[in-house]
Amino acid sequence: MAVLEVLHYPDLGLRKKAVPIETVDESCLILAKDMLQTMYEYNGIGLASTQVNVHKRLVVIDLSEDKNEAIYLINPEILSSEGTKESQEGCLSLPEYYDTVIRAERITYRFQDLEGKVIKSEADGLLSVCIQHEIDHLDGKLFIDYLSPMKRRRLRKKLEKQEKQEKQEKHQAKIL
Ligand code: GNR
Ligand code: NI
Numbered sequence: 351m352a353v354l355e356v357l358h359y360p361d362l363g364l365r366k367k368a369v370p371i372e373t374v375d376e377s378c379l380i381l382a383k384d385m386l387q388t389m390y391e392y393n394g395i396g397l398a399s400t401q402v403n404v405h406k407r408l409v410v411i412d413l414s415e416d417k418n419e420a421i422y423l424i425n426p427e428i429l430s431s432e433g434t435k436e437s438q439e440g441c442l443s444l445p446e447y448y449d450t451v452i453r454a455e456r457i458t459y460r461f462q463d464l465e466g467k468v469i470k471s472e473a474d475g476l477l478s479v480c481i482q483h484e485i486d487h488l489d490g491k492l493f494i495d496y497l498s499p500m501k502r503r504r505l506r507k508k509l510e511k512q513e514k515q516e517k518q519e520k521h522q523a524k525i526l
Pocket of ligand 1: 393394395396397398401438439440441442443479480483484487
């Protein structure tokens with residue numbers, strides 16, 4: 351198992367659309383296990399392959415306290431959704447930024463498990479939100495895409511400032 355590198359916004363890899371997995375094989379299993387370890391390492395509750403720069407439709411989720419209830423979703427799709435709710439979200443690709451977005455309250459979804467079996471299920475609460483967030487990643491979408499232009503602009507400025515500061519610090523380290 352390995353901890354993979356997680357892409358950070360505004361990396362353009364996060365904007366790629368992942369392709370369906372045609373056959374669920376050994377390589378799929380290895381990727382799933384590595385993604386799970388990566389997600390645990392960074393204390394996330396979900397991770398999409400897009401975030402580790404692999405563009406195949408694979409998601410891992412674990413909402414448990416003890417990190418022992420992993421869910422693997424291959425080719426996940428939302429079939430229908432009901433209601434709306436406010437959701438307080440964070441993302442491993444946007445460290446230390448949290449904001450509220452509107453999501454569907456309840457979803458019916460379909461996916462394949464690690465044996466390739468097609469499963470249909472329903473979710474509400476945090477699982478519903480997490481599945482929506484992860485499928486968005488597979489489609490090159492981030493939760494900040496739902497924010498108002500003003501909020502997005504503020505966030506971009508903050509990140510630009512951070513980046514500038516980090517560069518400055520690196521420079522300082524070199525000349526000292
Ligand atoms: O760890 C995560 N927490 C979270 C909280 C609310 C809604 C979605 C999420 S997913 C996120 C991990 C992540 O970035 N997955 O793509
Ligand atoms: Ni995310």
